[in-house]
Amino acid sequence: MTVTRSLLGVVATILVWEAIARIQPNSVFFSGPSDVANYIIGHSGLLFRAAVETTGNAVIGFLWGNFVAFALACLVILIPRSEWVVSALALLVFCIPLIASGPILRVLFGPGSGPQITLAALAVYYTTFLSLVVGLRAISQNWTDLMTIYGRGRLSTLLIVRLRASLPYLFVGLQIAAPAAFLGAMIGEFTGAEKGLGVLTLRAMRGLQTDATWALALISASLAMLGYACVGLIKEKLTPHAPTILVSTPRGRSDHSFPAQVIGVAAIAALVFFLWQGSMDAFNLNPFFAKRPGDIWQFLSHPANMNTLLNALGATLAYAIPGYLAGLALGAGLAVVLMLWPPVARAIMPTAITLRAVPIITTAPLLVLAFGRGFTGTVAIVAVMIFFPTLVACLQGLRQTPTQIVDLFESYGVTRFKLLRSAQIPAMLPALFASARMAVPAALLAVTTAEWLATGRGIGVLMALTASTSDYNMLWSCVVLLCLVAVGAFAMVAWCEKRVLRIYASEQLA
């Protein structure tokens, strides 16, 4: 029954799509299903080899990234004191847009698939790390008591209780990670590989080959979704009752005083510099491309260099900020509207959860075709990238309004609108802020990728340029600056979150 219905849906979509394509024949931004099919059939060998290449890299990166996430999560559980440093460093690395680390990895690794695999790993480790830490912690105190009764320590508790208990959470993370790994591998290919779907996509876009762009976007998105579905199937088999978790960064302890926080940030900064300089020296990396902190400092002390960089950043932020705000507002807004019609919300939820997982970047070329290479196109890419995760998180948040409160309101016969305003929207705020934090790196990734692919402005282009002219000082400066912007924006969102949630909480007390 549902199968026939979804089949009918697919057929209808294809027919409508074909009809639109027939209305505008030879359009530069639209290809119908028949055009796409023709292209795929005509180039099946090429496409197949590219798909195998990209999928292979994604899978290897997926395994590495999750392995690292697993190791870090276990470390945090076994040595709780390490949590602060591990989380901060993990977040910092996560904040570096993949498109920025791509060129650097390219010069470090040279030709081959090293960068693609590393980027795939970088794209997945953070979400897995977060959900795994939540899962490893989500055990009842009775079980830790049981272990204590027998004099067993953290390691036994981890091995006997926590690991098994965290499985559902692990799979929530892994499922999101599967398409993300694909995205990472594609971005790695954008930044200078020889083979793979990313390379073909770049070529198709530069050559304005509309049919090829559409075919590649479809194939990439389908493969990424296939990964999502496969992990989902395993998840269903192993842990049928998956928990709802907001994959978001753990909120820092608020009991730290301001000086303590400053000292903490300084310590992390010092550690980063030490690791940066130390690892380059330890591996004896060529200073021609492996720039040390001192090199960057010197480079940026020339006002001309600094100006170039800041101008590019200004151009990038002019796209990123509107896109970021639009994505958040649309996601939260639609969630609220849907909440007024619960049946519609219930119907849309699964679709939204699935679309959240589509690596939007794989379809970015289509958005560029549709909205152009200017402001609208770029903002659209950023907004779409953020829209689905926000929608899903906010719907989940709205649903988590305690049922007693809903019942209480309904027993007084208040309108649905009033209920929404006074009970459900406040309950949604934590989810909204959680996605606002996670959306910061996503927005920077989207905007720089769009610039790299299409627009010809901003830091993304600066990086593409410097990577091809071997201006490694500028390349590293871009990476450092993007990372600082991401961390700064992240901290700003966290600050707003604290203030807003505090006001909301005190309202609750009154």
Next chain:
Amino acid sequence: MTAADISCENVRKSFDRTDAVAEFSTVFQAGRTTALVGPSGCGKSTILRMIAGLDAPDAGLIRLGPETPKQVARRGGLSMAFQDPSLLPWRTVRSNIALGAELARKPAGGVDDLIHLVGLDGFADHRPAELSGGMRQRAAIARSLISEPEFLLLDEPFGAVDAITRRRLNQDLPPLWRRRKTTTILVTHSVEEAVLLSDRVIVLSPRPARILSDIQIDIEGLRTAAETNSAKFQALKSKVLAALEEAA
């Protein structure tokens, strides 16, 4: 290993602003069973948790023989059946029970005998979700017995068990820990159960817990359910009840 006393000296414990236990001092004799009864919320579980090394007392001293609770725990010498059975949901009944021996680093012999003893025959390969609350509690009791501990702490172990089964367990289980000379502390709400199962009943005051009365149960020989009808049993039961009423 010979049986050892559990001694508590001026033990105190408070949570935030609630005093849970105040100046608790007694010796639980080696190889004997002592029941703790008292109004709910008076601090019985807190006392057991401190003896088990789960919570540290704010003041005072607890020793199991010459050792601290943590030392005994590390060598697998004690076990506890919690109010909440806290079985691992992904393990079968058999492997949940065997876990007690596994954690205490002891051979897991006799799991099937214990399963029979607690009346879970035929459920060895079921998972906790397929059992009733009482059955889960029985599995948890079996888990606490499998490691043959020197110190056994039972916190309302039969709370969710139905009346008939409870009667049977009251009769079948105590010989096990008596034979092993286990120093046992039993927290229970049932005065009858306290008198039937133990050698001594301690009645506690409402929170913070202090000892109100300390009653020796000098019934010799095998205690069967029939014993509950004897005049001596009834007299002891009334004594405990009177002390409890005084407490309330």
